[in-house]
Amino acid sequence: MEIIKKARRTIHKYSMLQSGDHVLVGLSGGPDSVCLLSILNSLKKEFGILLSAAYIDHGLRPNETPSEIDFCKKLCDSLSIPLTVKAVDVKSLVKLNGLNKQEAARELRYKALNDIAFDITANKIALGHNADDQAETILMRLFRGAGPLGLSGIPPIRIQRSKINFQKTDIIRLLIEIQRREIEEFLLKENISFIIDSSNLRKNYLRNRIRTSLMPFIKEINMDIIHTLLKTAEIFRDEERYFEIKVAKSLMKLISRKTENTIELFLSPLEVMDAVLLRRVLRKAIDETVGLRGIGFIHIEDILNLIKSGKSGDRIYLPKDIRAIKGYSTLIITSEKPGKLNTYIMKSHGEIVLSEASIVIKSSLISIEEAEDYFNKKNAALIDADKIHFPMLIRPRQNGDYFYPLRFGNRKKIQDYFVDEKVPRDERDLVPLLTSENNIVWVIGYRLDDRYKVDKETKRILKLEIKPLKT
Numbered sequence: 001m002e003i004i005k006k007a008r009r010t011i012h013k014y015s016m017l018q019s020g021d022h023v024l025v026g027l028s029g030g031p032d033s034v035c036l037l038s039i040l041n042s043l044k045k046e047f048g049i050l051l052s053a054a055y056i057d058h059g060l061r062p063n064e065t066p067s068e069i070d071f072c073k074k075l076c077d078s079l080s081i082p083l084t085v086k087a088v089d090v091k092s093l094v095k096l097n098g099l100n101k102q103e104a105a106r107e108l109r110y111k112a113l114n115d116i117a118f119d120i121t122a123n124k125i126a127l128g129h130n131a132d133d134q135a136e137t138i139l140m141r142l143f144r145g146a147g148p149l150g151l152s153g154i155p156p157i158r159i160q161r162s163k164i165n166f167q168k169t170d171i172i173r174l175l176i177e178i179q180r181r182e183i184e185e186f187l188l189k190e191n192i193s194f195i196i197d198s199s200n201l202r203k204n205y206l207r208n209r210i211r212t213s214l215m216p217f218i219k220e221i222n223m224d225i226i227h228t229l230l231k232t233a234e235i236f237r238d239e240e241r242y243f244e245i246k247v248a249k250s251l252m253k254l255i256s257r258k259t260e261n262t263i264e265l266f267l268s269p270l271e272v273m274d275a276v277l278l279r280r281v282l283r284k285a286i287d288e289t290v291g292l293r294g295i296g297f298i299h300i301e302d303i304l305n306l307i308k309s310g311k312s313g314d315r316i317y318l319p320k321d322i323r324a325i326k327g328y329s330t331l332i333i334t335s336e337k338p339g340k341l342n343t344y345i346m347k348s349h350g351e352i353v354l355s356e357a358s359i360v361i362k363s364s365l366i367s368i369e370e371a372e373d374y375f376n377k378k379n380a381a382l383i384d385a386d387k388i389h390f391p392m393l394i395r396p397r398q399n400g401d402y403f404y405p406l407r408f409g410n411r412k413k414i415q416d417y418f419v420d421e422k423v424p425r426d427e428r429d430l431v432p433l434l435t436s437e438n439n440i441v442w443v444i445g446y447r448l449d450d451r452y453k454v455d456k457e458t459k460r461i462l463k464l465e466i467k468p469l470k471t
Contacts, residue, residue: 003186007039007174011047014156016172017124019048023172024122026113027053027076027083029068032128034075034194035183036175040126041079049124051079054116057087058105064197071195084120086112098320102205114160117169129154129173132180135229136210143206145297147279152240153233179226247280254281261291262334270307270331278304291335294320307331315424323426338426341396346434348390349462353469357430360467361394361444371454371461379467381442383452385460388436394444396429403440404450414443421446434464 027033055072076083088108134153141150158171218225257264286292303324315325325332341356349363374380401414432444441452
């Protein structure tokens with residue numbers, strides 16, 4: 001049959017199968033996955049492969065799921081193919097990570113399929129994405145502002161290796177060049193039953209709106225739009241493979257430091273890099289850092305502008321609490337939670353280490369004569385010693401905090417002061433506040449409170465100095 005010939009051609013084109021492969025088929029009971037299972041079953045002797053199937057219960061359609069599982073069991077029994085059923089908790093992941101249902105379902109579905117593949121020692125996972133899915137995906141990404149990588153669409157084959165057990169389990173999509181109508185015609189002609197997922201009929205999902213409303217309109221302009229988009233995606237994939245090599249080589253030289261939630265890149269090479277390559281380097285760096293995934297094309301452009309036009313210390317705030325910071329020599333992209341200062345008790349004169357802020361506060365009593373050298377220094381403060389009382393506290397900001405900035409006199413909220421001073425919001429909880437009897441004496445490193453300044457009535461002076469913490 002023509003559809004089997006097309007599937008065979010796709011398998012050979014992308015080297016999807018080798019003799020001895022154990023293929024796990026993602027089976028939902030819908031037309032695509034049923035067609036996929038049927039075609040693979042007809043080709044299993046030709047390619048010398050072993051087949052298994054898996055149904056993933058997302059817990060989102062409890063009224064439909066039992067009948068779907070029953071259908072899949074009967075289908076697999078009729079083909080003598082073992083079936084594994086696994087439930088995942090999409091709703092909990094939505095609450096935990098703030099993902100939408102489709103994102104959470106996809107993440108858990110892929111994880112479940114990988115887990116099952118590991119348990120049954122399958123080295124390939126076959127999914128039923130077809131040519132229409134490919135075209136719809138390209139349009140969705142275009143509307144959301146994707147670059148060439150996004151417009152390369154769903155990869156026909158994706159090679160993946162688990163970081164935990166190092167097992168290699170490839171994702172293969174042998175229907176990716178076969179249109180939905182061809183799948184439905186095949187199932188009808190072969191009298192193969194399937195079921196319809198009711199969520200595919202809802203127009204509140206962007207993909208379904210594209211499928212039911214936009215695609216029919218586009219086909220009035222170009223009847224062969226699906227084939228056109230497939231060719232476009234293939235061209236982008238070819239170009240991506242070329243750039244992938246260049247990007248990988250560039251990124252290896254750029255990484256200064258990397259964790260699960262942070263990547264730090266040397267800045268000088270980025271500043272002179274061509275924008276075309278820079279976009280790809282940033283995308284690659286972000287995609288390979290677990291805690292940064294989810295940044296879109298428009299955010300890459302924002303980071304690019306920060307690199308090219310920003311000043312040292314500038315930063316931008318992105319979704320999911322991600323921020324990009326341009327330092328003196330590095331660009332930091334991180335989703336780490338901002339640090340917060342602990343509370344410290346200053347019982348008397350001496351030194352106190354503020355480890356979160358990486359500074360040491362040194363205090364001592366000095367004479368009026370010695371004070372001249374320390375006026376107007378940002379890293380020091382001179383306080384009328386008779387206006388404060390030990391023990392004093394050094395603490396982070398609190399709601400409602402205010403003080404009277406030196407030489408301004410008027411009361412000002414700490415929050416407003418930080419905004420005026422352009423203190424980055426992710427650093428504000430690290431700015432130490434020296435307090436005496438619940439009053440702010442010094443916004444350490446910034447400004448003294450006017451009430452505690454040295455004046456002509458001062459008899460004793462407390463000198464406070466900021467020193468960097470040596471590591």
